[in-house]
Amino acid sequence: MSAKNGVYGWAGTILRVNLTTGSITFEDTLPKYKHYIGGMGIGYKVLWDEVPMDTKPYSDAAKVVFGVGPLTGSAVPCAGRTNITLLSSWSRGYSIIDSHMGGHFAQNMKYAGYDAIIIEGRSETPVYLKIDDDKVTLEDASHVWGTGTFNTNKVIAKECGPEFDVASIGQAGENLVNMSSIVTSVGNVAGAGTGSALGYKKLKAIAVRGTGSVLIADPVKHKELCDYMLRELIGTNNNHNVPQNPQAWAEYSAPSKNRWKGSPGVVWGKAPNGPIDMGEQPVGDINRISYRNAKFMYDHGEIVSKYVVKVGGCSSCPIRCYSQYDCEVLTEQGLPGKVSNTCSPTGTNPKNFYAEGFKDFKEEGDGSLIVSLHGSYVLDDLGLWENYGCMCREFKFCYLNGIFEKVLPKEEYDSIPWQMMKDCDPRWLDDIWGRIARKEGEISRLGEGTYSLLRAWGLDDPAKNHLGINFYDMVDANYNINITHNGHPKHHGPEESGQAALLFNVMYNRDCMNHCLTNTVRSGSPFDAVIKPVLESYFGEGCVDAPKKYTPINEAKIRLAKWAFLEKQWHDSATLCNWMYPMTLSPSKARGYKGDLELDGKFMTAITGEEWTTEDILFDMERVSNMLRGMTAISYKIHENADNLRKTHDVVSAWVFDQDPDIKAFEPGTTKLDREDWEKSLDMFYEIMGWNKETGIPTRETLEKFGLGDMADKLEEMKLI
Amino acid sequence: MSLMDRLRKAAGMQEAPKAEPPMPETEPDKPDLIDYLESLPEVEVPYTPFEEDKEIDAPKRSEAEMLACEIRLCTRGEDLVSLTQLRSACENADELLEEMKDLVSCADILFIQGDQDVYYYCSTYMTDNYAKIAMLVLEKDWPRTIAEMVRFNCKTYPCSTPYEYFMRPPYLMTKPQLMRALDQVFRNEAYKDIVSVNASNGAPYLYSTEYFTERYGKALANLGEDDSQ
């Protein structure tokens, strides 16, 4: 436990579990990992030191690293995320990726005394890992193997005891389906293939209870900072800083969509004792913050509020971005009615699997809602991951364009109950996703992930399909989500923040999960009066463009892009929720709506007792960013025989430049970008990152600046620098 | 009857609308909390008795300050208070409002001039922008409300305004009200800059040609419908 180690902030210990030998060992977190901070940073250092990049993702030598950081469980608001680092089994290059989950697991893991859990080897029989402070054991999991995550979490929580939290994999993970996840709480999910990574290792679940604590160097200052953030800085989901519906205290509101949807007249309609009105939530009133976010309204509209019992979310976070439903339309059909989720798993994903639209259940327009609520349950129970909206779009495209008729054996095609889909039967999702999670038939290739799927069905080459398309490149707003040719989508990209967002969207080996810019530009605040002056005060004139009025690249945009890129690594190392941080804006008129980017450094100083500035933090995160880049270069050499990331990994899908054919880039009314401008953007970004402009690979000088000389040696040995 | 009650009564207002479930039939024998507590046998209180335990009294304020307090209470409930309401609730309203102007303790009480009345509010709880919206809602001149807010939204954010915006709180127009008002907007020369455009998914939006070209108005309508998660 942290207090035992006398360490401020960090738990101080890393737990290493070898499933082959059953050995359970403990090692000090500091000093080796201090300047990797935690979470993602520790994960990268462990993989770099211990897992050669040619390791197969499904092999005994592969490792999975669960990590939290010095801010996790420290009472810092929105610090309840677990980062999981692993090798990708599905994106081009099979390189390093992270996955992240909320819920309460991170805080429990920290209080049990661990900054990271390194999972190694492979068990012969299904097991789960039971962590009760420093009593760590491997327990038999054969009784839950083969069952879904809801049953598994329930059974294991019950057998371990009331204060134990659990995270588990479903059938998808067990069956080594690449598109698989780990599920904790209700609907808190780490995707990106974490399920199958553990499934290979026969690790069904981790149960954890912690009676320890996080030591705070300056508790008085720290409490002040937490309260300051809550009174003056925090907004709501995606840190949007103005309410959508006008509220009396608020100068601005968001006429079109934003995420601060709680307001007088918006209710938790299924609260056990009658509707609870979300009321006004004035800035400064800590006791009303949880009523700002009505994510159910964002995800489903007014029609859903009658099924909302409460809102939920992660440890320490006042912004409850999960909606907890009790839907009798589902229970009347014998389906689970108490479901909860947020974002894509409960919206885009299930809806697109009804390729011909919806039918009403009880009232006009409730079809997509009902199947979505059920869908989020099925997806999580199977432990299936939807690649942030890619899997469902691939399904819909293939269905509507006759691909399935061509690629599926006739017998299989005929065995699929398409009528259930047409009838808008919620159980259609149990059927179709069940096939994918069981790897049943050719259609289950949807579970291999975009990169493998498109190659298998010839959709990445116009010569290989009857439509003459490259799915990555074709212009079609219904499907344009793949930002590169690497098998992962954008995650708030150039459609919101131009070149800056495109730059960090292409840096990772999965969707970037980076909300630093969308949180500001889509906040609903006025552009000229708030967004522009606040962002320019941090990054310089011209760093941000008005909505759909883009301008060519400039130095300020490059600074903004680099900052957002490094910030993301910080959030997943700290660990902080990237949907909430950084505190760029504020809902406070008295502050001129300006947030506080130094807050992170202040938190680190108060917690650890050492002087940290945000600049210090970002320096360490630049180290992690260079590791991501270096390891990606090595993977691309191994798997793609590529010497150059610029011409392979960083190539952007054509639709980004070819959409809106009637308008030129940089004219008002479009988010399309310009190819020449993009090449210039890459030049400038590589330069500010200290990477070779031809190849996009970090130079030796840059790597050595961050103490990564060994990585430079490896890159040189492979003739990459 | 308190001034607050008189104000509410004068305004023909109900209790502030709260989402209350339909009251379940109260069991006739359900005891009142206070009666029940008093009926229970005394228990030992672990705490030291309060040193001063005076009967609870309300603080003393001047009549003008009392009126300011009532305006503040209304504002906290998101309501403006009209001069008409004030006059009908208290005979010397004009005198008290005049007095209020010179009181530092009432410096937070502001007013906004509407077409039909003057409306008072407390600036601690209500911003000027909201007061304008609240005034438009009270006066129920829906065509003017639509035109003014569409222009304001184009100029300020900038954004195209979804039809649906006017059906949300605090406007809460019904669909027929909205369609009738729009019909009047489109036929009124004074509002000829207000035009309708559909986003690609068919959702109807409004923008002002004083601020946007058609292409930009449509582009921002599409942005409003982008529900990226």
Add this chain to the structure above:
Amino acid sequence: MSNGEKKGFLTKEMSRRQFMKISGKSLAGLALSTSMLSLFNTTQAEVDSGAVTTFALAKGLLVVNTDKCTGCQRCELNCTLVNDGKVSSYMSRIKVTRNLFSSRNGSGLYTEDRWTCFPDTCRQCADPACANACPMKAIYADENGVKLIDEEKCVGCGACTQACPWHMPTVDPITRKSKKCIQCGACVAGCPSGALTIIPWDEVAAASQAI
């Protein structure tokens, strides 16, 4: 009421004395006046169902509304940060985590009754089992009458935890000192959904007199 007689509690002391009688119990089965409902920011339906529980604290009435608890655990984090200078959920003097996952009463995220979670804390019993059980006589009342633990005397034996019917006192596994609620109010001040509120006794008295 109609005869003009002043109903309710005239003073802070009277209010506290009356609510002490049901401290830690839900208000189910009782009818509340409109002004009491408004003061507690609740509805009669919530009261009827047992979602509303009150605790008579020294300075005011703690109102706990289960329907509004969203399980964020900030009450626990603030409790320990303020009182221990370190942050923990196990040691918190207000307990929500034990009701969050798979609680002893069958509710929590990993049960069929998923959405029920609630904070629970010390009842400040007039005849405290914890203090009676303490072999070191380490539990005493401060000048307000709030029960505190004398850390000099506490040996961390856990007798208080066992004796308390709700197992509220908690021994810090590191310092081996027992912790219990001292009514500092940090949990309430930091509750982001208003599931916890403390109403000063003078406001309780005033509302008790209104109709």
